[in-house]
Amino acid sequence: MSRRARLLVFGLGAAGLAVMFAFAVAGMPPFGTSEHLYRDLAVPAALQHRTANVVSSVNFDQRALDTLGEEVILLSSVIGTAALLRPTRGEVRRPTTRGGHVSDSTTLVSYLLLPVTVLIGLDVVAHGHLTPGGGFQGGVVLATAVHLLYLAGRYESLERLRPLTWYVWTEGLSAASFAVIGLVGLAQGSGFLANVAPLGSFQSLLSAGTVPILNVVTGAAVAGGGVVLLAQFFGQAIGTTRPPTRRSTS
Amino acid sequence: MSAVLIVVALTLVAIGAAAVVFTPEPARQAVTLSVFGILLTLLFFVLQAPDVALSQLVVGTALVPLMVMLTVHKINRRHR
Amino acid sequence: MYRGLASDLAPLAVALPIVMACAVLVVQRWASRRLADLLAMVAAVAALGLSAALVAATKDGRVVTWSGGWEPRDGRSVGIVLVVDQLSAGFACLAAGLTCCALLYSWRYLEAAHGHYHALMLLFLAGMIGFVLTGDLFNMFVFFELMGVSAFALTGLHIEEPDSVQGSLNFALINSLGAYLSLMGIGLLYARTGQLGFAQLGAKLAGHPADGLIVGAFVLVTIGFLVKAAMAPMHFWLADAHAVAPTPVCVLMSGVMVEMGVYALARVYLTVFATSIPAPVVQRAFLTMGLLTAAVGSLMCFAQRHLKRLLAYSTIAHVGLFLIGFALLSPDGLAGVALYVVGHAGVKGALFLLVGLLLDRFQSLDEGKLFGRVGGRHPACWMFLLAALALAGLPPSGPGLGKAITEEAASAAGYPWLSVVFVLVSAVTGAAVLRAGLRVFLGRGHRPGPIEPAHQIGAEPKEPETEHPLRRTPLTMLVAIGALLAGSIVVGVVPALAQAVGRGAVFFSDQAGYFNQALFAVPAAPAPASAAWWSWSGILLGAASTVLAMIIAGISLHVRPPERGHFRSRMIAGVELVRRLHSGHIGDYVAWLLFGAAVLAALIGLPLLP
């Protein structure tokens, strides 16, 4: 279709959908309503399992199956990206020296930031059942932290710190552990992904049963997966190259 | 008070989205996307969703724009 | 509370492929290719066993599993429920069975991406199984995305083929946009009900006449599923993705993933919206869209010469028939569709694998380039022709039985003329495949001319999917093809299967029973014995569509291209117009997606305006 025809079809569709959405919104409860049925069930359920962060309770206890699915989506995308960005015939890895021209102060700041960021990441993972955050957020922080080394201009030390296979294993084993922890609940007769660990005391580090365990597992999976994901893109952007000799297809 | 904050944050997000979409250069888009991520983070904080805000911060303003930037870098390098 | 062994089966069937995928991922670094093959195969067979056990366990109703041990009190729970009935368990079986065949076919194949390929296949399987077993709308979205993400990656696995990566991108973008529209719908529905489980949602909406929100939520939630099901005009991605995906992945996508869109549509409508959105409105809407899809699919199918793309469009045409079958909104209609889906999966899977064989051996997928090159001695020849006839509805094949039962349900619902549609669509798609088979294997008719530059796909020589071009066909590949064909025939000759599907369809469409069993553990009322089997009219219509397919194929083989200005050339110009809409341009696809959604909204919303 020509650009104009495309815009016309889109405009008709968008207008129709906008009208439908307006009708739908007219039937919505007003913004900020105090009626939240699921909330009224989820908060007592979280307290019953001594979980201070109700969102974590929903994520890792009440609706843990969603989070298992989410972890596996991440796993799938990490494998998929690695498969799609695998080196093809004729592609060579460029010998990497430095990641670019970096001033000494940037290097220094990055080196200082690295341990701080790692600590923040670990903290966010460990307290996921008590304070905002958790395995996912902390995991992403950890994965990004490793790549601060690139900012520091140390791509080669980044590569040394990044034997990718290990991270793939971390990710795979952690995702599998999530499912296996779920199967433990099944084996004990309390149901798949049931909260079977001792619940501890409310608002303390050792509370909420399996929630912190699953948080840590998720943190490891996300950190591993995140590193692999970013490494693929870094590898493409600065690592591999190929002389543009392949036949043109256009 | 919270009503004003919410309206302001929502408006900023609505404008930010248009800004990202209508940024012509992919390299600059990585930056506007990152700013849009911050605006969303702000909105989520105002909506009392610190968990989601934190996620949005690490994913929407760091991870995804970084991947976009690296992709742009890769493609531009091959075209030069 | 005592939990029977049966209720452990559902979560096991989801968890097992996931754990095994991780195992494959970890061992692939140092183990040989054979071990990855073996582990993946073990996982797929085990998943098949678990799903088959679920089919057996749901003979008299549903198996309900609350994950996390959050059993409902007074019908309320914070947990996610898996509700399995015969049809969902059967779908899980189909997915696992097709995965087994696909893995068998790829036993010595896709060398470069090994390990990745196996893990992705297992995660794809886990996504599909979770998708059909769940009884929770948001959980369904999660598994929908899992299914999507692994399928996108699998489609693009041949990264050196330009078509492959572009097809995968179109697939990923359009399906993701559809999924986000679904999530918007879930948000709307949640705002109204504060619930996510199908049973709870249905109970909450029961008795509420449809208003703007309910219609909006229904349309949005189903858009994602309909994009996956490739309903016209949201079908463009399918031809792109199926034409370029690795052959074993095509088997899964064409055989079961696309049909899951129809499954989800039926599930969501029958358990959540059935009491609020009146059946006649939904019926009219999906009959219209189904007819459009079937028409576009069969037209485009016949116009193809790229073999995989031809099969892809035939899948679109059949999805149109499945949508029509759903639109009848009767248990018999559903039973017919379910049998049709199983029969179609076997036949279509076998055809894709046969075409894959040709690609590995002759490095082409073009009807013209392959003309007469294979020879009639090859075992693939008669398998291909048999599959073509089965696709056309030859009794007693599975597709024929499904088609016959659906046609009867259509007559019972007051649409006897739909039989003509079913006969025409299966005849045209069958004829297209038959024509291709006669040309490729037996060199009948005229050799098609060179490819016009406007239709570039298939113009380039393809690289074989195996490491080297195959000189002879490996036994594993032939066994996989044979198993798929045999499965498709078995559906049409074993009455017990049709019986089970018929009973399952009754459970599937019983909203109150679903609600009572999921939330209050009330055992299901026994379903009446099903009458789903061949009838004389069904056999005759099946024979008619088969003969018609042969006639059409024969004519198309022996008639020369028409002169300009001739009536037929004008017809071809019409086809050309439809064909030009399939532009491969992502912007077009987005525009059509929104347009289709708006059309659906109008079809359902306008009759309900006060």
Place this chain on the structure above:
Amino acid sequence: MRIFAYAVAGWLVLVGAMGILRSRNLIQATVSLSVAQSGTYVLLLAVGYQWEGAAPVFSPGSTPTSDVVDPVVQAMALTDIVVSATVTALLLALTIQIEKTHHTVDPDKLQQLKG
């Protein structure tokens, strides 16, 4: 105010779709898709909001109340964000490969999949 948040959510989806449509570069299309998806987060969180409701996190020292905003929509939004990141990663990887094989990332110039 009653519906402003919902309207913004709808706007994000439409403007994102518009971005894919107008894009001259697949990276732009991918970014626009993630903008469209942010509409779903906004809708979910808006649906779960309650005036004067606290965050559903009872940090050490605070006492639990039931006047919190809905935690379930937040859990859904979290899952959604992961989905967004993963799909974006895959699309970007595909874009890189498209550039390698087609030597362009302009949708108008990708002419392979016609008919």
